Amino acid sequence: MTTPFWSVKFQKSVSPKGVDMQNKVQATPRLYKEVASKLLQEIQSGNYAVGARLPAERDLAVKYDVSRPVIREAIIALEVQGLVDVRVGSGVYVHSATGQKMIPAGDVSAIELTEARLLVESEVAALAASQITDDELAELEALVRKIEQENKTAGGKEEADADFHLAIAKATKNSALVESVERLWELRNTSREAALLHEKARHANIKPVVDEHTAILHALQERDPAAARAAMRAHLLQVLDSLLFATEQRAVDEARRSMQAKRERYSQLTA
Numbered sequence: 001m002t003t004p005f006w007s008v009k010f011q012k013s014v015s016p017k018g019v020d021m022q023n024k025v026q027a028t029p030r031l032y033k034e035v036a037s038k039l040l041q042e043i044q045s046g047n048y049a050v051g052a053r054l055p056a057e058r059d060l061a062v063k064y065d066v067s068r069p070v071i072r073e074a075i076i077a078l079e080v081q082g083l084v085d086v087r088v089g090s091g092v093y094v095h096s097a098t099g100q101k102m103i104p105a106g107d108v109s110a111i112e113l114t115e116a117r118l119l120v121e122s123e124v125a126a127l128a129a130s131q132i133t134d135d136e137l138a139e140l141e142a143l144v145r146k147i148e149q150e151n152k153t154a155g156g157k158e159e160a161d162a163d164f165h166l167a168i169a170k171a172t173k174n175s176a177l178v179e180s181v182e183r184l185w186e187l188r189n190t191s192r193e194a195a196l197l198h199e200k201a202r203h204a205n206i207k208p209v210v211d212e213h214t215a216i217l218h219a220l221q222e223r224d225p226a227a228a229r230a231a232m233r234a235h236l237l238q239v240l241d242s243l244l245f246a247t248e249q250r251a252v253d254e255a256r257r258s259m260q261a262k263r264e265r266y267s268q269l270t271a
């Protein structure tokens with residue numbers, strides 16, 4: 001495959017020893033999709049009939065030789081499709097054997113999504129720099145302060161970040177660009193993988209960086225398209241870096257859980 005345009009920067013900042021991080025990212029298993037497909041086959045073949053309860057998470061983990069979080073993700077994927085009902089404290093029940101398309105088209109990876117944001121939003125910022133009004137600048141300034149406040153609240157919401165990026169899109173006065181940026185943020189919220197990775201990044205205490213947003217604001221205040229483009233690009237490269245960090249963390253966690261599942265299975269065999 002071709003080398004993504006940001007990988008040079010990424011390898012420099014995260015992998016000084018020149019390890020091929022790109023391959024690691026590509027190798028991150030999207031096992032849950034495979035498991036979800038297998039479960040769907042079982043449901044459609046009648047092995048798990050409508051109304052029946054699926055085996056427990058730990059048993060499914062052993063059966064498919066994956067970690068329990070992978071099973072959980074697969075169940076969520078089936079739930080989104082209306083194939084199963086998750087009843088808290090009771091279990092997972094087959095609701096229907098006819099789902100829609102297995103994996104929604106919107107299920108892009110967090111890395112793909114941020115790469116697209118990097119391309120689109122850098123140019124959006126450049127255009128906004130030449131169009132933005134004083135009122136819109138005041139709004140952005142308030143949003144930077146809101147990002148700062150949200151960062152201080154433990155487990156708080158992260159609405160100001162989205163609002164900041166959408167406000168810049170609106171400042172272009174180009175409704176196609178506004179729709180594009182809105183859609184990218186929507187994908188971030190609807191893609192399971194993106195949501196999980198962002199959650200992981202949040203747990204690792206990676207928060208929207210105020211300085212990066214301030215730099216974008218300053219460039220827009222100067223009405224300097226080149227500086228705005230560069231500041232937005234720098235910001236989203238940092239987001240990419242933090243996601244790649246979270247991806248690695250996740251791969252390590254997965255490997256650990258998979259080992260644990262194998263151990264459990266072995267101890268069951270030898271018990």
Ligand SMILES: [Zn+2]
Nearest residue numbers: 161165208235
């Ligand atoms: Zn941001």
